[in-house]
Amino acid sequence: MPTFVYMTRCDGCGHCVDICPSDIMHIDKTYRRAYNIEPNMCWECYSCVKACPQNAIDVRGYADFAPLGHSVRVNRDEEKGTIAWKIKFRNGTEKNFLSPITTKPWGQAIPQLADVAGPSQDMRDSQLLYNEPKYIRMDEGGLHTLESNGLKLKKGVYY
């Protein structure tokens, strides 16, 4: 789903150019508006779509989930800490999603890694990476289950 820019909405601020990890968002030399110079090389990370303050960047959804004539739009609300998606199908069906993008105020929960104790020799010899999520287990123990980890499936996760 490569991104494209509505040039009438873009004000050429450069947020998308700044954030694109593939370096394919550029400012058009003639119109001074952003554009995707090479959609084939787009990683589809949506960073530019989410970063655009004017909501001027959109994506073309894949035909298998949203046939032609659809719209996939996103609104990243930093101040509320949420991201909302709206998929509108050509028959008018809408799907709306709202998810958190942070759980703490921005910039106030940066891990102070310098203060964290270094790994012990055992940890160094282990196959696990430093800070490996605790639910991933590489040892010979039994399988991890929801029950063994004290977790429960919740409504909204499994259907």
Next chain:
Amino acid sequence: MFIINPFAELSATISPTLIQGFVWAMILCVVVGTLFDIIHKRSAAYFFENMRNAEADADKQIDGREKLSIAVQTAVNDVALSGEFCNERRRIAHLLGMYGFIIYVVMTAVLVFAYPTPATPAPGAFVALWYIGALMICVGGYWFWFFIRADVAAEGSSPFRLMRADLFVVSLVLSATFGLLWAWLQTAGAAGWDMVFLGLYLIATTVLFAGVPWSKFSHMFFKPAAAFAKRISKANGSADNLPTLSRDDPEQQKRHSMELLRDAPMQMGLGIKREAPRHY
């Protein structure tokens, strides 16, 4: 210099009627150019079609009172304060250019029509406002041109690379610059040179007002209309197909996905917007 009406001084060389005729011709150019722009680019047709689509997608109808309130918000926030710009420096540069242009144009018309000769001396404040307007255009325009434009500030393009898209800003800045230089040379009594800069001033001004169909001059009429349509679409729920779900809605706070934000403050502050996009 700041108290001498340059148009009154010019009346010794060029008839005030001719100067007034030039101003009328420029007004006519703007009206004809804007109408041509609307018809040729079909901007009005696109605008009204967009409004119709937004109304068709609307979740709720907006009454006249609400529309009036949206019009006031658009006039204050989007037009008077250039609130659509997310870059503060660019917003200030735009405000300087916009108010400078309005003061400069209005004062030019006042000085040319109401105080055309030295026999009808213009109040000092009016003359000073003409100079202040032109200076504001220069400050905002050159600041934008050399330091703020994304392709110069970030992409490293040369600030001297000109193209048709620059017609408006370049002719505006040159009109104000040549106007100021002409007025200064006229006051300094530099015979000959003042006429050279008068010629340049007239050329830049003619390009500015007669080039409407090829420049972005008419954005000053289209932009408020687009900002109004954007606010209307937000208010009626169509929102240009953008998601309208918000954490403010108590119903949305009950969503499973919002569980992680249950104890979080409603204002998380700024994330990537804390820094200017200058990392590339």
